[in-house]
Amino acid sequence: MQDLEDGFNSPNREAWLRTDLNLWTSAVGSWLPHGTWENLKTDDPMPAGGVLAIDSDADGVGFVGVRVAKRPDNKLQAFSEFRVESLDEMWTEAHLRMQDKQLQLALTPGLHGLCPPELQRRATIWGQQEMTKYTAIVRGLIMEHKILHHNQMSLNEHVNRAVSGRAAGGMLTISSAKSPGSIEQCRCMIAAAGMCAKPSANVRVPMIGTSTPSK
Numbered sequence: 456m457q458d459l460e461d462g463f464n465s466p467n468r469e470a471w472l473r474t475d476l477n478l479w480t481s482a483v484g485s486w487l488p489h490g491t492w493e494n495l496k497t498d499d500p501m502p503a504g505g506v507l508a509i510d511s512d513a514d515g516v517g518f519v520g521v522r523v524a525k526r527p528d529n530k531l532q533a534f535s536e537f538r539v540e541s542l543d544e545m546w547t548e549a550h551l552r553m554q555d556k557q558l559q560l561a562l563t564p565g566l567h568g569l570c571p572p573e574l575q576r577r578a579t580i581w582g583q584q585e586m587t588k589y590t591a592i593v594r595g596l597i598m599e600h601k602i603l604h605h606n607q608m609s610l611n612e613h614v615n616r617a618v619s620g621r622a623a624g625g626m627l628t629i630s631s632a633k634s635p636g637s638i639e640q641c642r643c644m645i646a647a648a649g650m651c652a653k654p655s656a657n658v659r660v661p662m663i664g665t666s667t668p669s670k
Contacts, residue, residue, distance in 0.1 A: 505651050589648070
């Protein structure tokens with residue numbers, strides 16, 4: 456016990472966490488409690504539609520796409536659609552997925568500026584402002600077991616290694632600089648889930664009425 460107390464009070468708290476408690480800094484600073492994401496696995500088929508968020512990877516030499524769609528039970532379901540090495544491959548994958556007419560495309564500002572004309576009508580922009588807006592909301596949905604996923608290794612790794620940070624105004628976000636590795640799939644998941652979680656607008660069907668002239 457004395458060794459544990461000495462380690463706890465040592466200047467290098469991170470070394471104590473690793474050596475004595477087998478906890479890594481990335482887990483301690485994670486935006487989700489340990490094991491939360493793993494408990495949300497599902498084998499249900501991925502619903503159609505939703506939002507496909509695309510981002511470049513940390514090295515800028517690859518691209519990832521993560522789709523989130525709403526389930527019949529009003530929960531959300533996330534799926535890592537692709538990771539490719541070139542811009543041409545990314546647009547090919549985007550065109551393929553956008554054959555689903557219910558799907559919305561979400562692109563970072565740089566990619567949106569390069570978006571092919573045939574995809575622009577269903578494309579929207581997401582960036583740091585959206586991450587700041589949606590991170591706390593999506594974290595809450597995960598904690599309430601309202602987001603499920605297909606247990607894909609790459610998406611799991613990105614979500615679990617993401618470290619929380621604070622944006623201007625103290626709002627919760629995730630920090631690529633603090634995270635011990637790539638987290639772009641987690642960023643895409645948060646952006647897509649935040650957009651997909653918005654309540655659908657009530658669509659009113661127009662009605663045609665007739666009137667009889669008074670005599």
